Amino acid sequence: MQTSKNLVVLAFFALAAMVCAEDAADALKEAHQAYLKNDLQMARLKFARVLELDPGNREATRYLRVVETEITRGQAGKPAASVAEARIKQVTLPKIEFREATLAEAAEFFRQKCNQVLGPDKPVNIVLLLSDEAKGRKITFNLSNIPASEVLRYMAQQGNVEVSYDQFSVVIKDRAAAPPADPKPGA
Numbered sequence: 001m002q003t004s005k006n007l008v009v010l011a012f013f014a015l016a017a018m019v020c021a022e023d024a025a026d027a028l029k030e031a032h033q034a035y036l037k038n039d040l041q042m043a044r045l046k047f048a049r050v051l052e053l054d055p056g057n058r059e060a061t062r063y064l065r066v067v068e069t070e071i072t073r074g075q076a077g078k079p080a081a082s083v084a085e086a087r088i089k090q091v092t093l094p095k096i097e098f099r100e101a102t103l104a105e106a107a108e109f110f111r112q113k114c115n116q117v118l119g120p121d122k123p124v125n126i127v128l129l130l131s132d133e134a135k136g137r138k139i140t141f142n143l144s145n146i147p148a149s150e151v152l153r154y155m156a157q158q159g160n161v162e163v164s165y166d167q168f169s170v171v172i173k174d175r176a177a178a179p180p181a182d183p184k185p186g187a
Helices: 002-036 040-053 058-072 083-089 103-118 148-159
Strands: 092-102 126-129 138-147 161-165 170-174
Touching: 002 040, 002 058, 040 058, 083 103, 083 148, 083 161, 083 170, 092 103, 092 148, 103 126, 103 138, 103 148, 138 148, 148 161, 148 170
Parallel strands: 126 170
Antiparallel strands: 092 138, 161 170
């Protein structure tokens, strides 16, 4: 009889732990969404809720620290900007050199260099929307102590491509072709 009571109690605690884990996972998802929308006050509340439900949650702890820092720096309430662009603007590369590197190789190397500077918690994502011909274009330059945004500008200029930012990534794409000239009337 005692064994069956113990099993019931154990089952109850296991079920309670599962419900708590689901609540923590849901709260973490909501906290991420608030952070990505740049709603820092809501993100702070949601990450704190995750820590109430799961005090050992490292991800919530890290994000809460980041949110607190951003709020302290006065970034709360500013319009949502591209996360990718903000990260790129934080990076100054001590040295970057390309010699006859393809645009695809240069983009990957650039991403790795930025991620070395920013660390694993703030990765830079790059999306290549390029034709095979554009990916193979060669670029060459040697730069020191330069903002990453300028490196992108040089890459775009030499590779004859465009650079833009979406919410979470740097987008490198083929330069839009000029529209065809209107035919002359009567020709």
